[in-house]
Amino acid sequence: MTSAPDPDVAVRRMAAESLAGDDPTGWFERLYAAADDGAAVVPWDRGAPHPLLIDWLGRPDDARGQPRPAGTAVVVGCGPGFDAELLAGHGWTTTAFDVSASAVAAARRRFPDTTVRYVAADLFDPPRAWRQAFDLVVEIMTVQSLPVRLHQRATEAVAGFVAPNGTLLVVATARTGSTEPAGPTEGPPWPLTREEVEAFAVGGLTPVSVEQHDGTPPFQHWRAEFRR
Ligand SMILES: C[S@@+](CC[C@H](N)C(=O)[O-])C[C@H]1O[C@@H](n2cnc3c(N)ncnc32)[C@H](O)[C@@H]1O
Structure with a gap:
């Protein structure tokens, strides 16, 4: 008897x-292009926005005790696009980018009437105009998709998009003593330690909150907020 190929094995091989x-x-890019052809499954495509983003957007702004006023937003490593569409639906003027041109094309096809500006761009070489340009920066599981040696550079690049008085929201899988061995992990992904999450407080950002959300290990998550 032959069994269906495990999609995670194909993803790990490409990585x-x-x-x-x-x-x-x-x-x-190889993964998203293969998914277009029906030859692979994008493992993080939830078909919906991240629950921790939905929850955060529904909360009042702690500083003002009011609903968050919408402004400009950027979604880092936007992938399928559901998080960007959620922000746009809340009134944010949203840019969303991904290093994969196929991911960006798929998001545009999926949401033909979107107001989101989807852009193919690399976090490590972003347009200069994005420097401190966004009132809200949303980073969900992009930094952890990169090897640990790139985390600091990626973190600094993400923080660099936040405008004066702007907010950064980070959601990441948690790498803690209770869920992961202390030594180097073999990724992808490379979940973030608390220190790696706190490292988003860089270049003038200060932490507002760093929360750990429990789930069944290894599905524990950080949700952290920073402000410039
Ligand atoms: C684990 S996926 C998460 C996607 C999306 N944020 C989500 O939560 O569904 C990581 C995403 O980051 C993108 N990515 C990785 N490195 C990037 C880079 N250097 N610049 C822009 N996007 C990148 C990948 O193409 C992928 O879509």
């Missing part, structure tokens, strides 16, 4: 080939 070739982001 391993990219990483071995010192191209830590190349596999994302």
